[in-house]
Amino acid sequence: MTTQEATPTTSDKGTPSSAHPLDPLGAEEFRQTAAILRRDAGVTDRWRFAAIELVEPGKDLVAGFSAGDPITRHSRAVCFDRDSGDVYIAVVSLTEDSVISFDHQPGVQPNMTLDEWHECDAALREDPRVIEALAKRGITDMDKVFMDTWTFGDFLIPEKYKGRRVCWTDTWLRTQEDSNPYANPVNGFHCLIDVNAMELLEIEDSFEIKDKPDSMGEYAPHLVPGLQQRTDITPLEITQPEGVSFTxxxxxxxxxxxxxxxxxxxxxxxxxxxxxxxxxxxxxxxxxxxxxxEMVVPYRDPSIDHVRRTAxxxxxxxxxxxxxxxxxxxxxxxxxxxxxxxxxxxxxxxxxxxxxxxxxxxxxxxxxxxxxxxxxxxxxxxxxxxxxxxxxxxxxxxxxxxxxxxxxxxxxxxxxxxxxVVSHIDEGQPVPHGTLVDQRTYAPxxxxxxxxxxxxxxxxxxxxxxxTESRGASVSDADPYGIGLVLESTPLxxxxxxxxxxxxxxxxxxxxxxxxxxxxxxxxxxxxxxxxxxxxxxxxxxxxxxxxxxxxxxxxxxxxxxxxxxxxxxxxxxxxxxxxxxxxxxxxxxxxxxxxxxxxxxxxxxxxxxxxxxxxxxxxxxxxxxxxxGFFDRNPALDVPASGGHCHS
Ligand SMILES: [Cu+2]
The missing domain is CATH 2.70.98.20 (Copper amine oxidase, catalytic domain)
Structure with missing residues (x-):
């Protein structure tokens, strides 16, 4: 990470050491991690690095650190062999230029990566089976198709694909080069793909909304029909003429x-x-x-288009x-x-x-x-x-x-x-798990x-x-109007x-x-x-x-x-x-x-x-x-001065 104005610490300028033990890994440290694992652990070009991060030093070490002290840097990588599917967690000493550990992790799938997300889209759009299946729906310009890759839980992976790195895709369509693909769902059309082999496993072509609704899913001003942008907004500037008051x-x-x-x-x-x-x-x-x-985003619609959506x-x-x-x-x-x-x-x-x-x-x-x-x-x-x-x-x-x-x-x-995410529906189709947000279009x-x-x-x-919980009193001799409120605090x-x-x-x-x-x-x-x-x-x-x-x-x-x-x-x-x-x-x-x-x-x-x-x-x-x-004895902001120039003290 580098600061724009301050001196770079761990930076893409290739500084190998850090100014502070908690500084994130720098560019050279990522490169070095991969190079050490290629050199000493048998990682080849067929592998992917799913994640590389700093091994944060212990709290005591950080608390005792003073500027200029020598820093020992370790990184941790999750990497996997695309051919065998084997996953490893590696810990690398950047300071000693060596592998500390390299442990096989059976039966797990690492996080997805941006590379895979882009490669899935490209691979599916080039696949003759996808091209043929979409052509049957009248979709022939594959440059306007977008395959959005989603992961899913093991419980929805077909038995025959279990254990493989499997994703499913939504299919979306741009009406023109720079329009919003999410405006046009290709409902009922999903691909299952083995992401390691980058191989289409199967196409689920389950249903088609033949009569497309007259919906408008564009937000870029030049694509919104008849949009007149507001003209009654005057400039609002925020300035600090003497600079910021933080360091x-x-x-x-x-x-x-x-x-x-x-x-x-x-x-x-x-x-x-x-x-x-x-x-x-x-x-x-x-x-x-x-x-x-963590962030868990379950979609609450059991239909085939949405049931796998548990991000x-x-x-x-x-x-x-x-x-x-x-x-x-x-x-x-x-x-x-x-x-x-x-x-x-x-x-x-x-x-x-x-x-x-x-x-x-x-x-x-x-x-x-x-x-x-x-x-x-x-x-x-x-x-x-x-x-x-x-x-x-x-x-x-x-x-x-x-x-x-x-x-x-x-x-x-x-x-x-x-x-x-939206789905199109047929005329009169009920929408129990979403809201109609446009003509025959619902969002789950x-x-x-x-x-x-x-x-x-x-x-x-x-x-x-x-x-801590507040409780209102019952009417009693001591509190005939039942007006008391007490706080109960229970240690966990x-x-x-x-x-x-x-x-x-x-x-x-x-x-x-x-x-x-x-x-x-x-x-x-x-x-x-x-x-x-x-x-x-x-x-x-x-x-x-x-x-x-x-x-x-x-x-x-x-x-x-x-x-x-x-x-x-x-x-x-x-x-x-x-x-x-x-x-x-x-x-x-x-x-x-x-x-x-x-x-x-x-x-x-x-x-x-x-x-x-x-x-x-x-x-x-x-x-x-x-x-x-009660962290402070009173309002700790009593010492904040009145704003200069605008209001009196
Ligand atoms: Cu939402």
Missing amino acids: LNGNELTWQNWRLRVGFNYREGMVLHRISYNDQGRERPVADRISFA FDIGEWGLGFMTTSLELGCDCLGEIRYLDAVLHDTAGEPYTITNAICIPEEDDRVLWKHVDSVAGAEVRRSRRLTVSCHVTVANYEYLVYWSFYQDGTIECEVRATGIM FHQHFLVARLDMNVDGGGNTVYM KSEADGRQDYRWETQRTWKVVNENSVNAMGTPVAYTLVPTGTFPAMLDPDSPVLKRSQVIGHTLWVTPYSAEERWPCGEFVNQSIEDEGLPVWTKGNRSIENTDVVLWYVFGIHHITRPEDGPVMPSDKVSFLLKPF
């Missing part, structure tokens, strides 16, 4: 009292490390590492691989600093996503205010520092924003936009479950998570306690408490996870979809920290049968009291599709908060 030094970001490091990998995309708040000279840790660890956008595809470059004035507005990201293709060759991460300082309306009848008004503007990135997962966009506020709050916001219901992995570290040392002592569901009727929240550190009132300091954007899975316990993604069966899971436990549905979710992550780790019901805890928070969008979500979806927003609760 980006390599990948370390400091702003007002906040300090954090920005990381990046193929799977989680952006990762935030070592988040701390400087409380009047005291550097107080809040979280060791926060990221998104694991993080475990199967990778938010890092799907991250796109951002553009000033469009994706981000104001005085922006960017970080580039470096990733690799399936040959291990590095490439750079320029402006992958955008860092603006943003106005956020009012921070605090009071108008006194004698003294007048005191008002402060709120500002936040946002670290954001955008990912495009085929038809969908996810926009990720982590914001740090002056009152110690951390906010995670995700916006979903892009194009909904689906859910986007995101799993945030929150490796908290509130004030250092051990943390305990408490469930073991992983079984740590499996939690949201409860609206008690306004349940979860507090990450440090009982070894008290505030001025003598109360243990805490950060509260304010659960918004949460909804139940609504999947039958016997559903094979839920078996693969048991994490979505609860709002929150809490585990003791383990460096190995990173992927809540397992590392290899592609073609998985069962969730090999959280349900397996938590079987031992370990203690989660007064220890290094990790919270797995499940939130997202229960997407009941709307006509207004097409042909391109206005951003749907969802968020949650990590809010200080």
Whole structure:
């Protein structure tokens, strides 16, 4: 990753060593990983590198690191032989130029890659059987056909293909060269493909909507018939004439009292490390590492066109691989600093996503205010520092924003936009599992479950998570009007306690408490996870979809920290049968009291599709908060000065 303005740390300039042990792998380190494995482990050109990432050093090592200390760098690769299908996990010492381990992983399928996605599309469009079958439907210009490759769970893979690296495809059609393929589904036409052999296994030509509806799925202005763009929008500029008030030094970001490091990998995309708040000279840790660890998107339509659609956008595809470059004035507005990201293709060759991460300082309306009848008004503007990135997962966009506020709050916001998957239907055909969004066109219901992995570290040392619930009193002699409200806090002592569901009727929240550190009132300091954007899975316990993604069966899971436990549905979710992550780790019901805890928070969008979500979806927003609760003795933003020039103090 490189900073646009600061000195590159691990960069595509070929710097082999890093400035900080948590800096993501640089271009030369990706190349070196692949070269070492080719030289020493028998990896050939017939292999693919599905994933290469930094082996993050242990927390103690990172905590004890000082600038200029020597750094030992290790990388981890998942690679596979396309001919045998054998999968290996390799750990490589970049410092020693050697292979540390190279372990066979029987019976798993690594994540999919962008190379395979593009190669599938090209291979199928050239396949004579596909050309012939589509010609029967009157589709003859293969340049306008787009085969969108999807993975699926083992339970839907035909018996004869089990064990192979198998994908299925949707077929879409552009009406002209630059039009939206997702506007025109070729319903009932799917291919099954062995991605290792890049071989078409079979064509499912199950039904055809012969009489195409008169629908309009274009969003680019020149393709929308009769569109008159608005002319009543005046310029809105955001300027900081004296520059930004944050500092980006390599990948370390400091702003007002906040300090954090920005990381990046193929799977989680952006990762935030070592988040701390400087409380009047005291550097107080809040979280060791926060990221998104999985995203599960089950489509809730059992029809043949949609039943296989159970995407694991993080475990199967990778938010890092799907991250796109951002553009000033469009994706981000104001005085922006960017970080580039470096990733690799399936040959291990590095490439750079320029402006992958955008860092603006943003106005956020009012921070605090009071108008006194004698003294007048005191008002402060709120500002936040946002670290954001955008990912495009085929038809969908996810926009990720982590914001740090002056009152110690951390906010995670995700916006979903892009194009909904649609199907055409025959006249009068019922639509039980979706919404009509255009003429004889429906968008199936689906859910986007995101799993945030929150490796908290509130004030250092051990943390305990408490469930807090509000309860209204019954009428009694002491409270004849039944007006009292009490708060009940229950410590979650073991992983079984740590499996939690949201409860609206008690306004349940979860507090990450440090009982070894008290505030001025003598109360243990805490950060509260304010659960918004949460909804139940609504999947039958016997559903094979839920078996693969048991994490979505609860709002929150809490585990003791383990460096190995990173992927809540397992590392290899592609073609998985069962969730090999959280349900397996938590079987031992370990203690989660007064220890290094990790919270797995499940939130997202229960997407009941709307006509207004097409042909391109206005951003749907969802968020949650990590809010200080007695972490400070009072409002920590009392010291924020009034805005200069515009309002009086
Ligand atoms: Cu959606």
